[in-house]
Amino acid sequence: MSEKTMRSFAGGLIVAAVILGITYFLEPNDTKNTEAAEPATAEEPEKQDKDKNVELSADEMQTALKAEGFIIHSEDEWKEINKDLQDSGTLKEENEKLKEEVKKAQENNDKKGDGETVYRTMLTVTSGMTSIDVGKALESAKIINKGMDFFNAVEKKGYENDLRPGTFEVDSDMSMDEILKTVFKK
Incomplete structure (x- = not known):
């Protein structure tokens, strides 16, 4: 071509x-x-x-x-779910305020140089959380060094199924046993 x-x-x-x-x-x-x-x-x-x-x-x-995969709730169930969501939102706001106060206190302590800093937080445990979740929350709040240490202590004591929902005040001066007694039912 x-x-x-x-x-x-x-x-x-x-x-x-x-x-x-x-x-x-x-x-x-x-x-x-x-x-x-x-x-x-x-x-x-x-x-x-x-x-x-x-x-x-x-x-x-x-x-x-x-x-079709939808979940059906009665009006009372729906109101209860919304109430729980609003309560958790309020708790989150309070937790944020407390974190700000802790941050200010840490800044004051750092300026003074008075020695060891004590971390304090309001730990909110909701239904469905596991001891691993609580351990991670305590670790991120600098209450404990490792979240897995908390989980291992829970396993050792046999408290796996005794986690109670609520808001608890914990600080880094507390021993592991004191934290466990605060957060668990036993």
Whole structure:
């Protein structure tokens, strides 16, 4: 093939591609027609109900929503969840204020140079936390050196299932046993 023939062939391919692209994008979409022709399956009860204008009972709605992966709560349960969230938000605010006070106290101690710094914090334990989580919180608050030491002490004492939710004041002067007695039920 000569150079001129090759250019003509390439130009023809480009023109064909442009025409096909224009046809593809400007042609009306027929998916609506095919969806209407297909019968709704059992997995799609809401489509069947919309098409038939049938109202579902409360139990049927709950069943359909649970099948879709939603979690259903009564109004009282929802209010309790929101109350818990608001309470935890308030506790977080108080904890932040206390952290600021501790920071100011540390700065004052650093200026005075009075020796060893004592760290104090309000430890908030929520339901669902583990002793590992509490150990990490104590470590980040500089109450203990290693969170795993706390976890190991809990395991040694057998307190794994006795963690009680609440807010506790702990400081770095407390021994590990004193911290365990403060945070656990035993």
